[in-house]
Every structure is written in C-alpha cells, then in structure tokens.
Amino acid sequence: MQRSQTVQTRTSPANDEALQIRPVRRGDLDQVIAIDATVTGLEKRKYWLSVYRRYGAGGQPGAQFLVALLDGRVVGFIIGEVRDWEFGSPPCGWVFAIDVDPNARLGGVGTRLLQVISDGFRRVGVRKLRTLLARDNTLILSFFRSQGMMAGPLIPLEMELEG
Secondary structure, X not given: OOXXXXXXXXXXXXXXXXXXXXXXXXXXXXXHHHHHHHHHOOOOHXXXXXXXXXXXXXXXXXXXXXXXXXXXXXXXXXXXXXEOOHHHOOOEEEEEEEEEOHHHOOOOHHHHHHHHHHHHHHHOOOOOEEEOOOOOOHHHHHHHHHOOOXXXXXXXXXXXXXX
C-alpha cells in the first residue's frame, strides 16, 4: 500500500525550486501521459489508465506509483512493486517505469524518485531492487548505473510468437 510521503529537496545548487515526491493522483495522469509521449513518441492513454487503476488507485499491496512535482507540475514519475518469489528469488522491489520530463533532467529528479520508491520497499522489508531495460537504451542504463545498479543474476530470455 502506498504511503503518502512528501519529500522536499533542491533540484540543483543553482535552482531554488522545491521538489515534491508523492503518490500519483488521478488528476496527474494527463501530465504523466504527456511526459511518456514526449519521450516515447506514442500517446498511450488506455495503457496509463490501466496502470493507474492497478498501481495508483491504492488497490495493489506493495505497489507504488509516485510523481515528482516542481511548482505543482508533474516533472517525473516512477512505478514499481514488490514481487514475491519469482524465479526462486526472495521478495524484491521491481521498478518497471521511470521517466523525467527532458526539460527537468540533470536536476536530481530521477535520483529522488528512485530514493523514495526504494525507501517504500525498505519499509516493507525488501532488501533488493531490480529492473529490466533494453540494452540499447543508454540514457536509462547510464542513470541506473549512476545509482549503483549493476547486472543481476537473472538472464532475460525471449522468443518470437508466430501469429
């Protein structure tokens, strides 16, 4: 269950705006969708509504859907959940979405989002954080590596499913 946590921090030494991290609200979705569309080039409104229902409306234990706000405007988001005993591993926190408005990057927004979701995982006893990403996504790979993440013990496998 999400706990409401507000974090005040500076985004950079040159910027005096306060950054607030809190659970997503229904009214934040248009801004989340816009950030995602800016980054991916696709607007996925139906997808984001289903993600909100599953992770943001408080119905999923261990789920977190957090947003970062500057001056009341959503500038980033992170989504994750505790997954129990998948592939024989103990419960761990999984981050499956994180993004920051390109105009707000390099100000510590992603770092704060990752810190707050990690704190939420720690509160429920989780001691490991995982994520998956495309190996050619150098931007997000660099971000996660800068946060201390490295290759884990699981190997993703896939196959084509013919129609």
